[in-house]
Amino acid sequence: MPESLLSVEDLTTEFATAQGSIRAIENVSFDLRSGERLGIVGESGSGKSVTARSIMRLLDDNGRIADGSVELDGRQLTDLSERELTDVRGSEIAMIFQDPMSSLTPVLTVGKQITETILEHRDVTKAKARKEAIELLERVRIGDPESIIDDYPHQLSGGQRQRVLIAIAISCDPSVLIADEPTTALDVTIEAQILDLLEDLVREREMSLVQITHDLGVIAETCDRVAVMYAGRIVEKGPVSEVFVEPRHPYTGGLLRSTPRIADIEPDLLAGNVPDPGQRPEGCNFAPRCAYATEECHLEDPPLDPVGAREVACIRTESIGTLDPIPDEVRQESSRPGDGDAIVESESVYKEFSSADSLLDRFLPGGDPPVKAVDGVDISLVQGETLGLVGESGSGKTTLGRLLLELTDRTDGEIRFDGRPLADVPDAELRQRIQFVFQDPNSSLNPRQTIGTILRYAIEKHETTADTEARIAELLTEVGLDPETRHEYPHQLSGGQKQRVGVARALAVDPDVIVADEPTSALDVSVQGQLLDLLDEIKRDRSLSMIFISHDLSVIRHIADRVAVMYLGRIVEVGETRSLFKSPQHPYTEALLSAVSSPDPQMDTERIVLEGEIPDPKRPPTGCNFVTRCPEAMPECKHRDPELTAHDGGKVACFLHHDATRSETTGAGDLNDGSASRPEADNQPTTDGGGES
Amino acid sequence: MSSENASGQRDARPTGLQRTWRGFRSHRLALAGLVVVSVVTIVGLVTYIDDTLLKNTLITSIYYSPFEPRFVPLQGPSVAHPFGTDTLGRDVLARTIYGAKVSIQVALTAVLVAATIGSLLGVLAGYAGGYTETVLMRAVDVMLGFPALVLAIGLVAALGFSLTNVIIALGIVYVPQFARIARSTALSVSNEEYVDAAKAMGYSTPHIVFREVLPNCLSPLLVQASLLMAFAIIAEASLSFLGLGVQPPTPTWGQMVSDGSGYLTSAPWISLFPGSAIFVTVLGFNLIGDGLRDALDPRENAERRF
Numbered sequence: 001m002p003e004s005l006l007s008v009e010d011l012t013t014e015f016a017t018a019q020g021s022i023r024a025i026e027n028v029s030f031d032l033r034s035g036e037r038l039g040i041v042g043e044s045g046s047g048k049s050v051t052a053r054s055i056m057r058l059l060d061d062n063g064r065i066a067d068g069s070v071e072l073d074g075r076q077l078t079d080l081s082e083r084e085l086t087d088v089r090g091s092e093i094a095m096i097f098q099d100p101m102s103s104l105t106p107v108l109t110v111g112k113q114i115t116e117t118i119l120e121h122r123d124v125t126k127a128k129a130r131k132e133a134i135e136l137l138e139r140v141r142i143g144d145p146e147s148i149i150d151d152y153p154h155q156l157s158g159g160q161r162q163r164v165l166i167a168i169a170i171s172c173d174p175s176v177l178i179a180d181e182p183t184t185a186l187d188v189t190i191e192a193q194i195l196d197l198l199e200d201l202v203r204e205r206e207m208s209l210v211q212i213t214h215d216l217g218v219i220a221e222t223c224d225r226v227a228v229m230y231a232g233r234i235v236e237k238g239p240v241s242e243v244f245v246e247p248r249h250p251y252t253g254g255l256l257r258s259t260p261r262i263a264d265i266e267p268d269l270l271a272g273n274v275p276d277p278g279q280r281p282e283g284c285n286f287a288p289r290c291a292y293a294t295e296e297c298h299l300e301d302p303p304l305d306p307v308g309a310r311e312v313a314c315i316r317t318e319s320i321g322t323l324d325p326i327p328d329e330v331r332q333e334s335s336r337p338g339d340g341d342a343i344v345e346s347e348s349v350y351k352e353f354s355s356a357d358s359l360l361d362r363f364l365p366g367g368d369p370p371v372k373a374v375d376g377v378d379i380s381l382v383q384g385e386t387l388g389l390v391g392e393s394g395s396g397k398t399t400l401g402r403l404l405l406e407l408t409d410r411t412d413g414e415i416r417f418d419g420r421p422l423a424d425v426p427d428a429e430l431r432q433r434i435q436f437v438f439q440d441p442n443s444s445l446n447p448r449q450t451i452g453t454i455l456r457y458a459i460e461k462h463e464t465t466a467d468t469e470a471r472i473a474e475l476l477t478e479v480g481l482d483p484e485t486r487h488e489y490p491h492q493l494s495g496g497q498k499q500r501v502g503v504a505r506a507l508a509v510d511p512d513v514i515v516a517d518e519p520t521s522a523l524d525v526s527v528q529g530q531l532l533d534l535l536d537e538i539k540r541d542r543s544l545s546m547i548f549i550s551h552d553l554s555v556i557r558h559i560a561d562r563v564a565v566m567y568l569g570r571i572v573e574v575g576e577t578r579s580l581f582k583s584p585q586h587p588y589t590e591a592l593l594s595a596v597s598s599p600d601p602q603m604d605t606e607r608i609v610l611e612g613e614i615p616d617p618k619r620p621p622t623g624c625n626f627v628t629r630c631p632e633a634m635p636e637c638k639h640r641d642p643e644l645t646a647h648d649g650g651k652v653a654c655f656l657h658h659d660a661t662r663s664e665t666t667g668a669g670d671l672n673d674g675s676a677s678r679p680e681a682d683n684q685p686t687t688d689g690g691g692e693s
Numbered sequence: 694m695s696s697e698n699a700s701g702q703r704d705a706r707p708t709g710l711q712r713t714w715r716g717f718r719s720h721r722l723a724l725a726g727l728v729v730v731s732v733v734t735i736v737g738l739v740t741y742i743d744d745t746l747l748k749n750t751l752i753t754s755i756y757y758s759p760f761e762p763r764f765v766p767l768q769g770p771s772v773a774h775p776f777g778t779d780t781l782g783r784d785v786l787a788r789t790i791y792g793a794k795v796s797i798q799v800a801l802t803a804v805l806v807a808a809t810i811g812s813l814l815g816v817l818a819g820y821a822g823g824y825t826e827t828v829l830m831r832a833v834d835v836m837l838g839f840p841a842l843v844l845a846i847g848l849v850a851a852l853g854f855s856l857t858n859v860i861i862a863l864g865i866v867y868v869p870q871f872a873r874i875a876r877s878t879a880l881s882v883s884n885e886e887y888v889d890a891a892k893a894m895g896y897s898t899p900h901i902v903f904r905e906v907l908p909n910c911l912s913p914l915l916v917q918a919s920l921l922m923a924f925a926i927i928a929e930a931s932l933s934f935l936g937l938g939v940q941p942p943t944p945t946w947g948q949m950v951s952d953g954s955g956y957l958t959s960a961p962w963i964s965l966f967p968g969s970a971i972f973v974t975v976l977g978f979n980l981i982g983d984g985l986r987d988a989l990d991p992r993e994n995a996e997r998r999f
Contacts, residue, residue, distance in 0.1 A: 018715070405893055431895025444886035448908040457904070458894055505890065 004031035011068035039223035043524035094169035100161035111149035159190040187392035217597025231285035238310030246322035253323035268327035349413030375569030388560025435506035441498035452486030458508035496527035575650025716988030723984020729977030737797035800925035806864030815875025923978035
């Protein structure tokens with residue numbers, strides 16, 4: 001067995017808080033061999049980031065390593081002085097942080113920030129350092145490194161910034177690279193690029209990688225071994241090919257089973273929440289949520305004992321044996337309520353944001369063209385269905401959702417609610433019948449109001465006679481909260497609970513339509529599943545219609561009846577969920593689907609990694625918006641704009657299929673007939689780019 | 694730190710007010726400021742009660758000291774007159790105590806007036822945006838163009854020298870300070886999703902402004918108010934010093950400093966004691982302001998060090 005390069009033993013870190021000292025991680029041990037890729041996975045609050053920061057000794061002022069040792073290549077990192085540490089950090093062990101937006105200094109050029117690291121650790125001239133910086137940028141596959149090196153961080157996109165951070169991290173050839181959620185802030189297609197890059201770099205340079213993430217799929221695709229953390233402890237550790245295929249710890253099993261998947265499998269949810277670091281239970285931390293727990297489990301912390309090639313922290317692992325990571329229950333296709341009446345319809349809706357905000361800018365010539373956030377969108381939401389709206393950031397999906405509620409004024413186009421144009425719907429009726437669930441539960445609840453007050457206002461706004469207090473209790477129960485929660489302030493609740501309050505508020509007015517804007521993106525996997533089920537259940541019970549906006553395809557797969565895919569302000573494909581996921585028609589949809597990483601390491605997926613990034617919405621390409629990144633782009637695509645045309649039961653905006661439908665007279669014919677019965681809103685204007693250039 | 698945990702888990706996480714008080718309490722200088730300001734305020738209240746209810750019996754008992762029941766001008770500090778007497782033989786201690794009433798009264802009401810008007814205008818401008826904002830904020834900019842004291846002197850000169858007019862003048866002068874802070878805070882609060890949620894609910898604009906936006910703008914306004922109290926005390930003293938404020942025989946600190954300015958070498962106590970009173974009170978309000986700023990800053994809340 002090769003010597004371990006980084007060896008962490010019994011690492012315990014505590015934080016001083018107003019409630020006294022809290023142990024964020026306890027007795028974390030693992031070894032990292034040379035060239036190995038180790039994944040640390042866990043939900044928020046599990047202590048995975050604290051582990052990384054403890055290794056680097058980058059804890060905040062109120063944190064300290066209470067116990068344990070970190071050995072890097074035979075050197076104790078815990079004993080080093082701050083000065084000695086500076087030599088180790090960067091040159092022997094480097095870290096990539098989660099948020100590429102805040103990890104670069106905005107006042108220095110990218111080149112300065114890279115050469116700074118090189119000059120700090122090595123004895124080279126400035127000119128040489130700059131040359132090396134350009135080479136590094138090339139190695140992280142940034143286009144045109146010679147000009148990017150003199151750019152400031154704000155001139156770069158999120159993906160480019162993450163590449164620069166990687167370039168800085170590898171600039172001094174560290175032997176260990178710690179990546180703390182390097183792709184969480186990025187879009188799926190960019191995530192695929194960055195993961196590819198990391199994998200290649202690690203292989204080329206024979207680095208060891210510690211990949212920290214909440215995403216099981218990322219681990220499955222990029223790591224050799226995995227350590228699963230729960231509430232500050234490692235609960236299971238071993239080769240990915242074993243842990244993810246035959247999990248032993250009930251938490252690992254539960255986590256794998258509750259992950260929403262693209263495949264036709266109903267996730268099997270874990271009940272409950274990760275306990276707060278200050279309020280961890282006696283005995284096994286997972287025991288209160290564990291289906292296999294006995295009385296014994298509540299007595300003592302289970303040690304991490306070896307079982308075969310793995311280590312498992314569960315006293316009952318012998319009797320439990322291995323678990324099945326994939327739930328048996330096959331997804332039930334919700335019986336789609338036929339082609340009912342459309343309750344919300346949009347017809348070639350446009351929204352432009354002008355960057356000219358002052359009076360002077362508006363009258364002066366020149367300046368930036370407006371951002372086309374929503375660029376001629378036709379969608380319809382049929383009564384009783386859930387329409388999934390999927391797209392990357394900057395695709396305009398949130399703006400579209402806000403336009404439907406008139407939270408933002410549209411530039412052009414028509415939106416009909418219940419068959420009437422929005423202008424004819426009285427404001428009070430609109431506000432009562434269509435509601436919004438917001439993305440960030442931390443900002444969607446007024447911090448100065450108790451939960452009761454928030455709901456009371458909403459209830460009293462639309463029905464004055466009812467018994468408000470009873471209604472509040474009823475609503476809170478409906479969303480799975482204790483009615484006593486009404487006395488609490490938002491900051492006293494967990495993220496999942498806050499989002500439930502957000503749902504309760506939307507339900508308070510008894511709406512017919514709910515627009516949910518990424519309601520689960522801020523939540524952990526298990527909590528996310530619970531909320532999705534809640535939304536689905538409520539939708540069914542109250543026979544609501546719902547527009548569910550998300551960037552996460554597996555979430556959309558789980559909840560939507562129909563899916564609309566957006567790219568750069570336009571809808572590129574619409575179709576029934578099952579058929580769209582089974583056979584995506586548009587190249588973009590196809591790439592999106594292949595970019596989703598599956599937590600099953602045995603699944604050998606060929607990902608389509610898209611080149612480049614979403615173009616600037618101020619200057620979209622002429623012709624098809626997707627032409628700059630499309631692997632199938634044809635000369636025709638650069639000149640003409642494909643319309644959203646019926647194809648195979650759905651609609652797709654791609655010439656590939658326009659031709660196909662034209663030439664294929666057999667086979668697809670039946671399906672075309674079937675969809676032809678649906679009224680076709682074909683008002684997409686052909687904005688020919690010819691005049692612009 | 695966790696003394697309030699007895700009543701079960703529900704109270705484990707303190708409310709905003711409790712947290713603020715904890716933060717404030719741990720700021721020793723701010724506590725000292727609070728003590729000073731409380732003493733001055735209580736003294737001011739006592740003189741007010743003495744003035745209106747007790748027909749000045751309390752204050753005259755200091756004037757006509759049992760040790761020295763006669764008026765002798767320019768006496769140095771002694772047992773009979775701890776702060777000495779002024780040019781007319783009046784007890785400086787009694788007048789300093791009495792001066793607290795005017796200072797506190799002017800500072801408190803002027804800041805209250807300015808805070809009410811300024812915050813409302815600012816929050817409205819920040820929330821509404823567009824033309825409302827342009828018009829309101831440019832008006833505020835024009836007001837800021839004048840030096841505060843010069844504007845106050847002009848207003849008092851136009852309105853006439855009296856307690857009410859000093860309050861009105863200072864109240865107007867400090868409106869822009871509140872309006873600017875309220876506007877910038879309201880601007881960022883208006884972008885929070887709960888304001889969108891309120892719009893989606895169809896709440897009326899007054900509901901959104903007063904229930905959703907305004908309560909979340911209060912912290913920086915509170916800090917500003919405590920700091921402006923200090924400025925208002927100085928401004929009132931300056932006006933009195935120039936003879937433009939509250940007129941004699943009502944004693945004010947500024948007036949007393951002015952009275953003694955001719956005798957600084959021979960009888961420094963006439964100016965020294967009211968001057969020190971101004972200094973200590975202003976310092977007190979400033980310390981409270983600093984303490985509040987730290988206590989209300991959410992980033993500082995969880996910070997505890999080993």
